[in-house]
Amino acid sequence: MTTPTPPGPAAASDKIDGAVLKIASVVVLGAIMSILDVTVVSVALPTFMTEFDATYATVAWTMTAYTLALATVIPVTGWAADRFGTKRLYITALVLFVGASVLCSMAWNIESLIGFRVLQGLGGGMLMPLGMTIMTRAAGPHRVGRVMAVLGIPMMLGPIGGPILGGWLIEAVSWHWIFLINVPVGAIALTAAVVLLPKDDPSPSESFDFVGMLLLSPGLALFLFGVSSIPEVGTVASARVLISAGIGLVLVIGFIFHALRKQDHPLIDLHLFKNRNLTIAVVTSTMFVIAFMGAGLLFPSYFLQVRGETTLAAGLLLAPQGIGxxxxxxxxxxxxxxIGPGKIVLAGLSLIAVGMAVFTQVGSDTPYPLLLGSLFVMGLGMGGTMMPIMTAAMQTLTHETVARGSTLMNIVQQVAGSIGTATMSVVLTNQMMDRPLAGPATAAQHSPEIAAQLPPGAMEQGLSQAAEAFGFTFTVALVLLLLTLIPAYFLPRTRPAAPAEGADESAPMMMH
Known part of the structure; x- marks a missing residue:
């Protein structure tokens, strides 16, 4: 096993070596496909409306169905990784994801597309938690920060690259290619996974928590279905929202009681919350994702609706965020x-807050250099926020608990992202409804027929009202972001204990 004495291995163990980088390349390819497919479809919604003669509320389910499937399959991933092995399961997830992508490209109506997106989400939902598990085990806890930075690249590029890639493929070829693009990338990822991922060492003795699965997976799906329906129905008081979310919440609460009582292999190990660092990281991550990811979807909408940009241009205008x-x-x-994640996360959140503050004052003619500079500053903050928070949770976990820990963090992020998106969408929708000219003016941006029907001066006034609605929504996001500084203050501010000091923990991680 590993010993602390030889200087060579000790020094090498602190670096990301070639073997870990090879594994990282496989994981990043899978993560890029999974995350891009959340955002690439967002710019295709108007095309789907025309192609399938459907309403916006209906085609929006091509995005919602994908995220619901993600939330449903993530809870099972931790157990399945232990039971069947991460390599085998990762390859299975890739095959399912790529196969479903081909089916999506062949969809003949909006219903079939939504159904195939569910299949795609089942594959995509396993890729991120499995990737985190594989990377953490390969690198060991003392290098989690650096491997998380590698895995964070697709998480940052997805929201920026998705709209650009989607806009370009739709304009240059056809909507089918936003799904078919996954086939060559998936083939490379599949070949690399077979060749480069370490051999599995599954634990066949572990029992499966069927009761937990029957409570948590449907519970999450129903809760998120209810929350995701809020923008469509326009009110929380709708029966569709209350009944779905209510039943889902009851099932999730039932799972919490079940998991806390069950000592041997619960579906999600809630006993991990005894780990102080993980608990603080989960709270910080939840608040951050609700605030920032919810608002993040509004940036392209502002450029499309208020500034009248094309889908490709709107995607390109977000590039400074990715560069930062x-x-x-x-x-x-x-x-x-x-030095630990605490100080870095506080600095990152502060930078994001500065950039977001500019967008709270946004108008219909705010200079682009100011907006692009603010997005760049927010990007600088993003690079020091999301992955360090994940690192705070993951670096204190043992080899046995890392799969469960990554699953737990991914579920939290998925739920928080859905809540954030629904919250910001409802706030923006209500703000637009309170300003009678905002809706017609934004619709007229891409429709000369509607623009011709507006009275003189209505267009300028309506766009100004729409900008005010966006500004108010960004203010809500900024307040939530500032509140995130409270739990972030308690994140660890020291380097994690090196496993070479007599602990044997890194050895099984490196051998796995």
Missing amino acids: AMLTMPLAGNFVDK
């Missing part, structure tokens, strides 16, 4: 492993 994140993420990964 790419600059700081590798630095943040290095510093997390040296």
Whole structure:
């Protein structure tokens, strides 16, 4: 096993070696496909409306169905990774995801597309938690910050690259290619996974928590279905929202009681919350995702609706955010492993808050250099926020608990993301409804027929009202973001204990 004495291995163990980088390349390919498919479809919704003669509320389910499937399959992933092995399950998830992508490209109506998106989500939902598990086990807890920085690249690029890629493929070829693009990428990822991922060492003796699955997976799906329906029905008081979310919440609460009583292999190990760092990281992550990811979807909407940009241009205007994140993420990964995540996350949140503050004052003619500069500053903050928070949770977990820990963090993020998206959508919708000219003016941006029907001066006034609605919504996001500083203050501010000091923990991680 590993000994602390030889200087060579000790020094090498602190670096990301070639073997870990090869594994990282496989994981990043899978993560890019999974995350891009959440965002790439967002710019295709108007095309789906025309192609399938459907309403916006109906085609929006091509996105919602995918995220619901993600939330449903993630709870099972931790157990399945232990039971069947991460490599085998990762390859299965890739095959399912790519196969479903081909089916999506062949959809003949909106219902079939929504159904195939569910299949795609089942595959995509396993890729991220499995990728985190594989990377953490390969690198060991003392290098989690750096490997999380590598895995964070697709998490940052997805929201920026998705709209750009989707807009370009739709304009240059056809909507079918936003799904078919996964086939060549998936083939490369599949080949790399077979060749490069370490051999499995599954634990066949572990029992499966069927009661937990019957409570949690449908509970999450129903709760998120109810929450996701709020923007469509326009009110929380709708029977569809209350009944679905209510039943889902009851099932989730039932699961919590069940999991706390069950000592041997619950579906999600809630006893992990005894780990102080993980608990603080979960609270911080939840608040951050609700605030920032919810608002993040509004940036392209502002450029499309208020500024009248094309889908491709709107995607390109978000590029400064991705550039900022790419600059700081590798630095943040290095510093997390040296000084702990606490100070880095506080600095990252502060930068995001500064950038978001500019958008709270946004108008219909705010200068682009100011907006793009603010997005760049937010990107700098993003690079020092999301993955360091994940690192705070993951670096204190043992080899046996890392699969369950990554599953837990992914569920929390998925639920928080859905809540954030629904919250910001409802706030924006209500703000637009309170301003009677905002809706017609934004609709007229891409419709000369509607623009011709507006009275003189109505267009300018309506766009100004729409900008005010966006500004108010960004203010709500900023307040939530500032509140996230409270739990972030308690994140660890020291380097994690090195496993080489007599602990044997890194050895099984490296051998797995």
